[in-house]
Structure formats: structure tokens, C-alpha cells
Amino acid sequence: IALAFIQTTLPTGLIGFLLIVAVGLIIRNYLSYLNLLLVARVSAVIITVIAIISIFTVLAYRMGLSAGLTITFFPMIILAWTIERMSILWEEEGPKQVLIQGGGSLITAVLAYLAMNNPWVRHITFNFLGVQLILMALILLLGNYTGYRLLELRRFKPIIDDEKPS
Structure with a gap:
């Protein structure tokens, strides 16, 4: 599009x-x-x-x-x-x-x-094709990440607070 x-x-x-x-x-x-x-x-x-x-x-x-x-x-x-x-x-x-x-x-x-x-982006991506491979590697790394997100820490905080001894 x-x-x-x-x-x-x-x-x-x-x-x-x-x-x-x-x-x-x-x-x-x-x-x-x-x-x-x-x-x-x-x-x-x-x-x-x-x-x-x-x-x-x-x-x-x-x-x-x-x-x-x-x-x-x-x-x-x-x-x-x-x-x-x-x-x-x-x-x-x-x-x-x-x-x-x-x-x-x-x-x-x-x-x-x-x-x-953007002329700068166009220049970098067409003249240095390795940049596209680096971007693809970053996307693949992000796609494979299965660890905790920062929002999950806030979401589960009440559970952790309930389990702590008073």
C-alpha cells in the first residue's frame, strides 16, 4: 500500500x-x-x-x-x-x-x-544492501523473543505482593 x-x-x-x-x-x-x-x-x-x-x-x-x-x-x-x-x-x-x-x-x-x-533512507537502503539484512536480523530476533515484557511485570505485581509475608 x-x-x-x-x-x-x-x-x-x-x-x-x-x-x-x-x-x-x-x-x-x-x-x-x-x-x-x-x-x-x-x-x-x-x-x-x-x-x-x-x-x-x-x-x-x-x-x-x-x-x-x-x-x-x-x-x-x-x-x-x-x-x-x-x-x-x-x-x-x-x-x-x-x-x-x-x-x-x-x-x-x-x-x-x-x-x-526520504532521500537519506533511500540512499542508505539502495547503496548499502547489508543494512536490509541487519534490519531483517533484528526483526527475526524480535519475532523469536518469548521473555517477559515490561508490562507483564506491572500486570503480575499484585500477585507477588499478596505472596510476600507481612
Whole structure:
């Protein structure tokens, strides 16, 4: 999504992303009444995303908005899975969680966009490929960490206090 923002510019990309996901969620809500299997449902959402992007592109062209034509750079499969995940989350957790998690994903995409557009970051990552390997090693280390988090110490403090002799 961040790469699509680079092609579309950030404001156009944000508007396009929000429009596609909003319309996709409305259509996905209808698909849930059909009780389709997962593969059929996701296939229908992918086709829907393609149709939404096509319609928005034609409308932008007819209205003379050349920036709207760049919406075709959005990754259709990722948008379809985003809509599917948000729809399931809406059914299970409610709209508040959809806004929280969807907003978090959007903030992450914007931060990635800003990092990719930074000339210094672009210079370091393209000219020194070993930096990417170091970043991957750090991510793998963080992914394997199973120790206590600092929040756990505060969470279990009342238990420790109860066990101490007075």
C-alpha cells in the first residue's frame, strides 16, 4: 500500500484507499448473506475490488481528474484481503476494532511511505544492501523473543505482593 502511495501521491492514495475499502466493505457485507465458502468469497471480493478500481478510474477520467487515474497502482489482492479481514473483524469485534486496526494499518503504510520517500533512507537502503539484512536480523530476533515484557511485570505485581509475608 505504501508503494502505491508513492505512485499516486499521498493525498490521492489515502482518498483512493479509503473509498475502495469503504465500498468493498459494503459489498462484502452483502456477500456474507450468501454464506459462501472462503475461496469463493475472497474471489468475489477480488473481482469486486477490480470493478471498484475500474469504476473509480473511469469516473476520474470523465471528471477530468488525472490524479484519480493513478489509483490502478493499488495492489488488488492486498486490498481484497484487507476488506475480508476488516469485514470478519467487524462481525466478531465490532466497528471500533475495525477503525483501530484499519487506522493502525493505514498509519503504518503512511510511515512506510514517508520512509521510502526520504532521500537519506533511500540512499542508505539502495547503496548499502547489508543494512536490509541487519534490519531483517533484528526483526527475526524480535519475532523469536518469548521473555517477559515490561508490562507483564506491572500486570503480575499484585500477585507477588499478596505472596510476600507481612
